[in-house]
Amino acid sequence: MRLLVIGGVAAGLSAAARARRLDASLEIVVLEKSGTISYGACGLPYFIEGRVRQAEDLVVYTPEYFRKERNITVRTGAEVVAIQHPRREVQLRSGERVHYDRLVIATGARPLESAAQANEFTLHTIDDARRLKQFLVEKRPRRAVVIGSGYIGLEAADALRRNGLAVTIYDRNRNILHRDDEFLTGTIRKHLEQFRIDLHMGCEGVRDGADLVILAQGIRPNVELAAEAGVEIGRTGAIRADERMQTNLSSVFAAGDCVQTINVVTGCPAWLPLGTTANKMGRVAGANATGARERFPGIAGTIIVNVCGLAIGQTGLSVAQARAAGFDPVHARIDSLDRPRYFQGKRITVELVADRQSGRLVGGMVLGDEGVAGRLNVIATALQNRMRVDDLEMLDLCYAPPFAPVWDPVLIAAQQLKKV
Ligand code: FAD
Numbered sequence: 001m002r003l004l005v006i007g008g009v010a011a012g013l014s015a016a017a018r019a020r021r022l023d024a025s026l027e028i029v030v031l032e033k034s035g036t037i038s039y040g041a042c043g044l045p046y047f048i049e050g051r052v053r054q055a056e057d058l059v060v061y062t063p064e065y066f067r068k069e070r071n072i073t074v075r076t077g078a079e080v081v082a083i084q085h086p087r088r089e090v091q092l093r094s095g096e097r098v099h100y101d102r103l104v105i106a107t108g109a110r111p112l113e114s115a116a117q118a119n120e121f122t123l124h125t126i127d128d129a130r131r132l133k134q135f136l137v138e139k140r141p142r143r144a145v146v147i148g149s150g151y152i153g154l155e156a157a158d159a160l161r162r163n164g165l166a167v168t169i170y171d172r173n174r175n176i177l178h179r180d181d182e183f184l185t186g187t188i189r190k191h192l193e194q195f196r197i198d199l200h201m202g203c204e205g206v207r208d209g210a211d212l213v214i215l216a217q218g219i220r221p222n223v224e225l226a227a228e229a230g231v232e233i234g235r236t237g238a239i240r241a242d243e244r245m246q247t248n249l250s251s252v253f254a255a256g257d258c259v260q261t262i263n264v265v266t267g268c269p270a271w272l273p274l275g276t277t278a279n280k281m282g283r284v285a286g287a288n289a290t291g292a293r294e295r296f297p298g299i300a301g302t303i304i305v306n307v308c309g310l311a312i313g314q315t316g317l318s319v320a321q322a323r324a325a326g327f328d329p330v331h332a333r334i335d336s337l338d339r340p341r342y343f344q345g346k347r348i349t350v351e352l353v354a355d356r357q358s359g360r361l362v363g364g365m366v367l368g369d370e371g372v373a374g375r376l377n378v379i380a381t382a383l384q385n386r387m388r389v390d391d392l393e394m395l396d397l398c399y400a401p402p403f404a405p406v407w408d409p410v411l412i413a414a415q416q417l418k419k420v
Helices: 010-022 041-049 063-070 126-139 151-162 182-194 224-228 275-289 319-324 372-384 389-393 409-419
Strands: 002-006 027-031 073-075 080-084 089-092 097-099 102-105 109-111 143-147 166-171 197-201 212-215 219-221 252-254 303-307 310-316 329-337 347-355 361-368
Touching: 002 010, 002 097, 010 027, 010 063, 010 102, 010 275, 041 126, 041 151, 063 073, 080 224, 102 275, 126 212, 143 151, 151 166, 151 197, 151 212, 151 303, 182 197, 182 303, 182 310, 182 361, 252 275, 303 372, 310 372, 319 329, 319 347, 319 361, 329 409, 347 372, 347 389, 347 409, 361 372, 372 409, 389 409
Parallel strands: 002 027, 002 102, 027 073, 102 252, 143 166, 143 212, 166 197
Antiparallel strands: 080 089, 089 097, 109 219, 303 310, 310 361, 329 347, 347 361
16 A cells, blocks of 8 residues: 655655554655755745755755655655546656555645746745855845745845845735735834835836845645646635545545645635645645544634744734625724833734624734734634634733733733723
8 A cells, every 4th residue: 555645845744754653554655856855944034044054954854864764765856747546646757657545745836926037036945045045145136126025025025134135025915914904014114114124015026126036926836736637626726625635536635835725714715825734734634544534624824924023923814804704893902011011021012803793703913022922822722712802801821020911912902802
């Protein structure tokens, strides 16, 4: 019995590792088209910045590790060009055919626009980052344009600024981070100005005059291979799989950035390609490929990014998104301190969004220097458990001066929202 996995990063390797843990006798083969597996793409901006010294430091495991420690065969430079499901085999670019009994598709996503000029770069793979780093070292560019204000565009802008470049960000959307939130856009704009990063929203990128251009307009799922094999594609454009990560084809599972899931707040299909989701989906797909019955419950849409020292965390829906999803949103936004004033407390902003009729929490945002992740995770947990504002207000959250004020900012925001 052979489990074949296409894609050797977060989702694919999580699937392979989990399958091995549950079934010692399965033959497991991972096919990866590039030369590098198992790296933290999330660390790429920090390699550009210089905090991570070498690209190799981002690699977690090697094919040798998987062979020796896990009895998993990982083949690099092995691009799958077709899946022939009736025959249960895939075809590689070299012409070789590889048989499978169970298949996990974990082909990830790719940037919407690829780099066409010598000074244009995407920041999606470890090879992209190596190329960009080399350009920075050899050409010493002074002026950078970043197209796209999603989290990768923001992280890239910050990394380039720290390398001494003057950075301008352009985005054709009106609001930053795809959040549809004017307050958030305004706050980040002011913050970026302090670091001399210009932000132009609602307009196309002007590339003329830039020494270096980062293309970060977004990504699209790699679904062509799956679609040609008859795998159903969902309305987001990503592969449709059930909560067991099973596609419409028997014995074919899918995980990671190439797959859509359910937004637990709206109950609608959602595609939010993130490493944290890819790992969990991969784990579930790998388990179920061995015959287990595990489920992936969906996402709340939790995301955090640090831009020039400001941590920006969001989960669930903004007010505008909640309205568009059919809720009747009410919100409260409070400014508080992340610790008592006598303990050098710093400003933190918490926003909560709820549905007026049901009192159910539908979204939240946290901005600040420190203590943002923990508070965002509380809100995300509340969303996933469909909690109401009433439930939130009296949560038994921790308190001691080095960590939090006696009324945690999340509790203050919940009290405020209840008044509204
Ligand atoms: P991928 O990592 O894209 O891996 C898919 C693999 O499949 C690729 O290696 C590809 O070469 C291979 N492949 C594709 N087609 C074929 C084929 N036909 N044959 C063989 N192999 C194939 N997420 C977070 O949660 N937090 C973060 O802070 C964060 N920061 C990020 C920063 C950057 C700059 C980037 C680029 C991403 C970041 N992410 C972050 C997202 C995260 O890295 C991805 O969600 C995650 O890597 C997805 O894993 P995956 O395995 O689904 O896809």
